[in-house]
Amino acid sequence: MKTLGLLLVALLSISGISGVDRNNFKTCDQSGFCKRLRALKPEKSQYSLNVDTVIVHGNVLSAEVVTVDTESEKKTVLWHYALKLSALADGTFRVELDEADPLYPRYRTQLALDGEPKPDGLKLVSNEQGKLTLINSQGHKVIITSEPLKFEFLDLAGDVAVVLNENSQLLVEPLRVRREKEDETAWSENFKSHHDSKPRGNEAVSLDISFPDADHVYGIPEHTDKFSLRTTSSGEPYRLYNLDVFEYELDSRMAIYGAVPVLYSHGAKRSAAVFWHNSAETWVDVVNYADGTVVSSLVNLVTGGHKRRVDARFMSESGIIDAFVMLGPSPSDVFRQYATLTGPAPIPPKFSLAYHQSRWNYVDEADVRGVDDNFDAHDIPADVVWLDIEYTDRKKYFTWDAEKFPHPAEMVANLTAKGRKLVVIIDPHIKREAGYFLHEDATDNGYYVKDKDGKDYEGWCWPGSSSYLDFFNPVVSKYYAERYRFENFPGTSKDVHIWNDMNEPSVFNGPEITMPKDCRHYKPPQDGQDGLASFWEHRHVHNEYGLWNIRATHDGMRLRSDHKYRPFILTRSTFAGTQRYAAVWTGDNAAEWGFLAVSVPMCLSLAASGVSFCGSDVGGFFKYPEAELMTRWYQAGAFQAFFRAHSHIETKRREPWLYDPATAALLRDANRRRYALIDYWYTLFYEHSIDKLPVMRPLFQHYPKEEETFTIDDQYLLGDKLLVRPVVEPGVSSVKVYLPGAASHTLWYDVDTYQAHAAAGWLNQPVTISKIPVYQRGGSIVPRKERVRRSSALMADDPYTLIVALDHNKTAHGSLYIDDGETYEYRNNKYIYAKIAFEPNVMTYTFVNDQASYPTRSWVERIVIAGIKTPPKTAKLNQGDKQVPLQMTLHKGNDVLVIRKPGAIMALSWSIAFSY
Numbered sequence: 001m002k003t004l005g006l007l008l009v010a011l012l013s014i015s016g017i018s019g020v021d022r023n024n025f026k027t028c029d030q031s032g033f034c035k036r037l038r039a040l041k042p043e044k045s046q047y048s049l050n051v052d053t054v055i056v057h058g059n060v061l062s063a064e065v066v067t068v069d070t071e072s073e074k075k076t077v078l079w080h081y082a083l084k085l086s087a088l089a090d091g092t093f094r095v096e097l098d099e100a101d102p103l104y105p106r107y108r109t110q111l112a113l114d115g116e117p118k119p120d121g122l123k124l125v126s127n128e129q130g131k132l133t134l135i136n137s138q139g140h141k142v143i144i145t146s147e148p149l150k151f152e153f154l155d156l157a158g159d160v161a162v163v164l165n166e167n168s169q170l171l172v173e174p175l176r177v178r179r180e181k182e183d184e185t186a187w188s189e190n191f192k193s194h195h196d197s198k199p200r201g202n203e204a205v206s207l208d209i210s211f212p213d214a215d216h217v218y219g220i221p222e223h224t225d226k227f228s229l230r231t232t233s234s235g236e237p238y239r240l241y242n243l244d245v246f247e248y249e250l251d252s253r254m255a256i257y258g259a260v261p262v263l264y265s266h267g268a269k270r271s272a273a274v275f276w277h278n279s280a281e282t283w284v285d286v287v288n289y290a291d292g293t294v295v296s297s298l299v300n301l302v303t304g305g306h307k308r309r310v311d312a313r314f315m316s317e318s319g320i321i322d323a324f325v326m327l328g329p330s331p332s333d334v335f336r337q338y339a340t341l342t343g344p345a346p347i348p349p350k351f352s353l354a355y356h357q358s359r360w361n362y363v364d365e366a367d368v369r370g371v372d373d374n375f376d377a378h379d380i381p382a383d384v385v386w387l388d389i390e391y392t393d394r395k396k397y398f399t400w401d402a403e404k405f406p407h408p409a410e411m412v413a414n415l416t417a418k419g420r421k422l423v424v425i426i427d428p429h430i431k432r433e434a435g436y437f438l439h440e441d442a443t444d445n446g447y448y449v450k451d452k453d454g455k456d457y458e459g460w461c462w463p464g465s466s467s468y469l470d471f472f473n474p475v476v477s478k479y480y481a482e483r484y485r486f487e488n489f490p491g492t493s494k495d496v497h498i499w500n501d502m503n504e505p506s507v508f509n510g511p512e513i514t515m516p517k518d519c520r521h522y523k524p525p526q527d528g529q530d531g532l533a534s535f536w537e538h539r540h541v542h543n544e545y546g547l548w549n550i551r552a553t554h555d556g557m558r559l560r561s562d563h564k565y566r567p568f569i570l571t572r573s574t575f576a577g578t579q580r581y582a583a584v585w586t587g588d589n590a591a592e593w594g595f596l597a598v599s600v601p602m603c604l605s606l607a608a609s610g611v612s613f614c615g616s617d618v619g620g621f622f623k624y625p626e627a628e629l630m631t632r633w634y635q636a637g638a639f640q641a642f643f644r645a646h647s648h649i650e651t652k653r654r655e656p657w658l659y660d661p662a663t664a665a666l667l668r669d670a671n672r673r674r675y676a677l678i679d680y681w682y683t684l685f686y687e688h689s690i691d692k693l694p695v696m697r698p699l700f701q702h703y704p705k706e707e708e709t710f711t712i713d714d715q716y717l718l719g720d721k722l723l724v725r726p727v728v729e730p731g732v733s734s735v736k737v738y739l740p741g742a743a744s745h746t747l748w749y750d751v752d753t754y755q756a757h758a759a760a761g762w763l764n765q766p767v768t769i770s771k772i773p774v775y776q777r778g779g780s781i782v783p784r785k786e787r788v789r790r791s792s793a794l795m796a797d798d799p800y801t802l803i804v805a806l807d808h809n810k811t812a813h814g815s816l817y818i819d820d821g822e823t824y825e826y827r828n829n830k831y832i833y834a835k836i837a838f839e840p841n842v843m844t845y846t847f848v849n850d851q852a853s854y855p856t857r858s859w860v861e862r863i864v865i866a867g868i869k870t871p872p873k874t875a876k877l878n879q880g881d882k883q884v885p886l887q888m889t890l891h892k893g894n895d896v897l898v899i900r901k902p903g904a905i906m907a908l909s910w911s912i913a914f915s916y
């Protein structure tokens with residue numbers, strides 16, 4: 001069956017040797033609702049609010065909205081809708097608009113939110129002359145104009161930050177009964193040889209959003225476009241529809257594997273955002289009036305005095321209008337507001353932030369052992385070996401190929417002896433083979449997604465004929481979770497983690513390589529609901545299918561250890577909320593410079609949209625990276641959250657030691673750089689779980705008034721301390737780097753040389769093949785672990801080097817998080833979260849939470865203080881009742897002071913006093 005998979009790849013490649021086969025995927029014109037909605041350009045909105053029906057109760061305003069026939073004299077009411085506007089905590093509002101009495105219930109996205117959002121106070125200030133004014137407890141106002149319906153959200157200064165329905169594109173197509181002899185197009189649709197039966201007819205929703213004063217909008221991953229989104233008027237909208245796009249292309253607004261429908265705006269005045277809570281196929285148009293592509297006469301007409309404005313429009317095939325409006329006002333505020341709704345990522349197991357070695361496929365136990373041993377033989381740290389689909393018994397998940405992997409438990413034990421782990425793939429398609437327990441259980445119990453006629457849906461994927469588990473049924477998700485128990489998946493242990501791939505879901509012979517939209521998913525039975533009201537169609541839920549898959553996996557991996565150990569899961573399909581369960585990689589890229597470059601904006605966009613744990617296949621999945629590209633990719637990957645090398649089965653082997661010795665040494669150095677900063681990464685992810693800010697950040701997040709930073713997406717910040725500019729172009733001897741901040745105020749230290757640069761904007765930074773520009777901000781402290789080990793687990797007790805980069809005032813601040821790296825014991829206060837502060841006279845290490853502690857054996861072996869200029873004469877460590885004089889040496893023209901072996905113990909607080 002392995003050849004079957006290969007055959008399919010070969011077949012697919014015939015049509016796409018030099019990249020994506022666009023014919024497999026719809027353009028807006030080929031997508032019925034996108035074409036229909038985009039063509040509508042109403043002069044005036046038909047929607048109006050009936051002011052007599054307004055009720056404000058708790059944090060919610062409810063009212064009736066109607067559509068009226070604006071063309072006719074009589075203004076007949078066409079349809080009735082129910083509006084809900086809720087005030088939520090942290091400067092957030094929610095606008096829901098559903099039919100008042102739909103023919104069948106319309107789908108409401110289920111898993112994106114991290115529980116019910118916290119309410120805020122809401123008061124109706126006035127209701128006169130067709131305008132309602134409301135205010136939340138922070139003082140943000142909402143002005144609702146009743147006819148035509150329009151919502152304006154005001155910031156605390158009283159300026160309009162977000163407008164809904166300014167361009168009259170609000171639309172909820174009512175569900176209705178098919179009339180006789182009605183035009184077929186509303187009731188079915190064809191794409192290539194695929195027929196979509198559309199049993200409910202048209203049910204699209206749309207809303208336009210304006211961001212006054214905005215210079216740019218960002219977000220709505222996953223696309224291979226720039227981080228700052230472009231005007232779409234003269235081309236395709238951005239598409240959000242999770243798809244397995246073979247050899248996806250660069251600079252494209254085509255949909256790929258993930259869809260996170262959150263849109264951020266930013267300008268020097270403020271940031272704001274809208275989260276479009278909808279899991280159906282979605283297209284997003286963007287018009288940026290300042291980007292030069294919009295005719296200037298139109299700009300003046302439309303933007304009404306505002307020189308800057310960005311408009312956007314969401315169009316979804318089904319669902320309701322459910323939009324969260326977030327009022328910032330800073331970039332960090334909007335990122336936090338969104339991550340509060342959908343939840344931050346929990347602290348990942350520490351090994352998962354280290355280096356991963358994958359390939360389709362490590363073919364047998366001897367191969368795995370060889371890879372494992374070679375890391376040691378070449379002194380390259382590595383934490384994880386991965387197994388792709390070939391480890392299974394002919395693509396039957398939760399089984400092993402008994403010939404190639406006869407001793408999985410022993411193989412895992414050999415890895416864990418060095419502190420390493422195994423990740424194996426488990427895809428959601430199930431092989432339809434008599435005798436396969438999973439297929440038989442699913443068939444007997446009705447666990448599969450059904451086709452439009454209610455029979456088990458059958459598609460084609462890696463195993464050949466396959467069916468797909470319907471995770472929307474809680475019984476199925478529970479059954480699936482149980483499969484991950486050690487006794488149900490022999491050979492696994494707490495050190496085996498999971499990769500859920502192909503979960504868009506990918507269906508090789510389906511429309512657009514996915515499941516037909518008229519397939520049926522489980523819906524909890526309700527009295528009196530039968531026929532079309534008794535199930536959801538795949539069309540309603542498509543973008544969240546993968547989220548249901550990984551949620552069940554996550555449950556299973558917690559069950560298997562009685563909720564003791566944290567799971568690591570990698571997913572390809574991504575939706576709002578994915579970060580609560582899994583890390584994400586950018587799918588099947590290629591060994592080309594352009595794909596290395598695009599890994600930065602792609603992960604920046606995902607990180608801003610809640611998914612900080614992001615990375616790209618290092619080296620590229622398709623094709624073979626020559627030495628220079630491979631080197632630059634390792635150097636870049638070492639500074640992205642998910643750091644995994646992976647490759648296609650038909651490509652040449654490319655483990656680091658297979659390159660020439662000089663290149664292998666460079667790859668080793670890149671890995672060692674990652675391991676040296678492993679505690680910085682771990683601390684960043686801990687802080688993300690608390691403050692909900694992205695780990696990888698655009699420059700404008702911390703420099704929101706510096707317009708130059710608004711479009712920079714080839715460099716980024718890691719936390720607020722490191723600035724990274726990977727080298728993503730071949731043959732260069734220098735790169736341009738932008739150092740943000742005020743020249744009189746901000747310093748950036750080259751981490752390789754400790755050379756300080758004033759933040760003077762663009763800098764030409766010379767590079768060699770061994771250097772990528774990374775800077776530490778003056779005023780920050782970064783922890784490092786510099787002893788080379790085989791894996792991160794073996795570094796747990798290693799001593800720290802603290803890098804103190806001073807600002808102009810000779811001060812610096814940092815933090816450090818320590819726990820056992822793998823359990824949930826941190827929830828019982830078994831951790832250390834310490835602030836580290838340097839002032840000219842004293843350096844301190846103090847715990848933020850006095851109740852928490854962790855018995856780490858780590859200590860401080862070195863403190864490096866850069867930018868010292870006037871060095872102290874003496875330094876004395878105070879810890880407990882110990883007082884120890886310390887030795888210091890000066891380097892680099894007296895600019896760098898090194899305190900050798902301070903010996904401070906990290907399990908307890910300490911301070912160092914300096915005298916001059």
Ligand SMILES: *[C@@H]1O[C@H](CO)[C@@H](O)[C@H](O)[C@H]1NC(C)=O
Nearest residue numbers: 365366369407408410411414
């Ligand atoms: C585990 O390691 C031992 C010692 O190197 C080796 O003999 C054995 O074959 C390994 N087992 C597997 C399954 O790789």
Ligand SMILES: *[C@@H]1O[C@H](CO)[C@@H](O)[C@H](O)[C@H]1NC(C)=O
Nearest residue numbers: 744745746779807808809811
């Ligand atoms: C230095 O201290 C002054 C006075 O407290 C403050 O205004 C300034 O922002 C500080 N500079 C830096 C670089 O932190």
